Amino acid sequence: xxxxxxxxxxxxxxxxxxxxxxxxxxxxxxxxxxxxxxxxxxxxxxxxxxxxxxxxxxxxxxxxxxxxxxxxxxxxxxxxxxxxxxxxxxxxxxxxxxxxxxxxxxxxxxxxxxxxxxxxxxxxxxxxxxxxxxxxxxxxxxxxxxxxxxxxxxxxxxxxxxxxxxxxxxxxxxxxxxxxxxxxxxxxxxxxxxxxxxxxxxxxxxxxxxxxxxxxxxxxxxxxxxxxxxxxxxxxxxxxxxxxxxxxxxxxxxxxxxxxxxxxxxxxxxxxxxxxxxxxxxxxxxxxxxxxxxxxx
Numbered sequence: 001x002x003x004x005x006x007x008x009x010x011x012x013x014x015x016x017x018x019x020x021x022x023x024x025x026x027x028x029x030x031x032x033x034x035x036x037x038x039x040x041x042x043x044x045x046x047x048x049x050x051x052x053x054x055x056x057x058x059x060x061x062x063x064x065x066x067x068x069x070x071x072x073x074x075x076x077x078x079x080x081x082x083x084x085x086x087x088x089x090x091x092x093x094x095x096x097x098x099x100x101x102x103x104x105x106x107x108x109x110x111x112x113x114x115x116x117x118x119x120x121x122x123x124x125x126x127x128x129x130x131x132x133x134x135x136x137x138x139x140x141x142x143x144x145x146x147x148x149x150x151x152x153x154x155x156x157x158x159x160x161x162x163x164x165x166x167x168x169x170x171x172x173x174x175x176x177x178x179x180x181x182x183x184x185x186x187x188x189x190x191x192x193x194x195x196x197x198x199x200x201x202x203x204x205x206x207x208x209x210x211x212x213x214x215x216x217x218x219x220x221x222x223x224x225x226x227x228x229x230x231x232x233x234x235x236x237x238x239x240x241x242x243x244x245x246x247x248x249x250x251x252x253x254x255x256x257x258x259x260x261x262x263x264x265x266x267x268x269x270x271x272x273x274x275x276x277x278x279x280x281x282x283x284x285x286x287x288x289x290x291x292x293x294x295x296x297x
Contacts, residue, residue, distance in 0.1 A: 001028040001177075003101075007094065007108035008036040011066055020136045020283070021107045022074065027177040030104065031079035035097070036063045039088045060084050091124040098130050110135040110277055110284065122277060126258040126286045132170060134253075135277065135284040142250050143282065145180040147171050149255040150242050151220065153186035153213035153233070159289055163257045164220060166287050171255040172224060174285060180252060183230045184221060185245055186213050187238040206235045239275035246282050253283040 006021045021032050038059060067082040074080070087093040094106065106129060111120055125133050149171035155161045168184070175182040188209045190202055213233050221231065234241050246254045256276060277284060 001030045001104040001173075003103050004030050004032050004105050004107055005094070005098065005103040006032055006034045007090070007106065008034050008067070009109050011063065013109075014138075015070065016109045016136045016138050017107045018070065020134070022076075022078070024105070024107070024134070024177070025078050026076070029078075032081075033101075033103070034067060034080065034082040035085055035094075036067060036082060037085045037087055037090050037093060038063060039086060056086065060086060091121045091128070094121075094125060095128050095130075103131055105132050105134055107134045107136065109138050126288060129286075129288055129291070131291060133286045135286065137281055137283050139281060141281045143252040144250040145178065146183060146249045146251040147175040147178070147180045147253050147255060148183045148185060148242070148246050148249055148251040150185050150187070150238070150257070151217070152257075153216045153220070154209070160259075163259075163287070163289055166291060167255055167257050168220065168224070170285065170287055174253060174255065178252065181230065182224070182226060183232065183249060183251070184217065184226060185232040185234065185242060186217060187241045188213065188233065188235040189238055190235070202235075239279065243276055243280040246280050251282055253285055254280055255285040255287070258286050258288045 001024070004021045004025055006017050009015050009017055018032075018034060024030065025032050040056070040059065042055065063084045064082070067084075071080050071082065085093055097103075098106070106125065108122070108125075111122055122133075122135060149167050151164050151167060152160050155164050171184075172182055174180070188206055190200070190205055210233050214231075217231055217233070232245060234245065242254060242256070254276065
């Protein structure tokens, strides 16, 4: 990993994303580019009383001075630079920035607000980012040196199989960089209609799927030194099971894939990565289907 893009937290908050990026950069010798994205609407100001241009410049200058002090606090060999960006749509700016410049990772603090009519920046980045997104859990939590990766052991499409490989390789590299143990998980989800209409025996169905999933996991993990105790095949709702397993293992990071649902289905259904952010009290590393393999950690 050569370069990290950090989305700065508001000035009034602890800079969780920057602190995490420093930790990741120290273990990989990556450079850090901090983007302090800010914006205020002055539509309601009376031009005769306020100079909106002057206020904007003061806000930008305040951010620059704050970040200069932050950087001066760290006596290290890391390369850190800061850019103050005046932009209303954070998501749009980040995507354009990533496509115009070579970054290996986005680091930002997670936010969990979501309604049927509003999709937060985190969700949009999961769907559109061309590079992995590392979402920092802002609340302190007990964690061990454990990285947990969620895999699709029954992936049939080429897209999902490629995503599996990307998830596993990124999780492995993150575990190596942070001196952590790698755990892998696959969650068996019984289709709701089959369960509700008693069309299948849940135990029999789960056992059959588990045999196939275990065989596929063995093949997928063949090139990695992962013990059987670190491979988990469980049953239930993927987002809930993964969140609980992550809590049980006290994982420092949960690595998941995002299939990038868009439009109405994206708003109403979401995907595992987007649901996990609401319940998992751990850092998340999210990798989408459009991520270039060269951009992996």
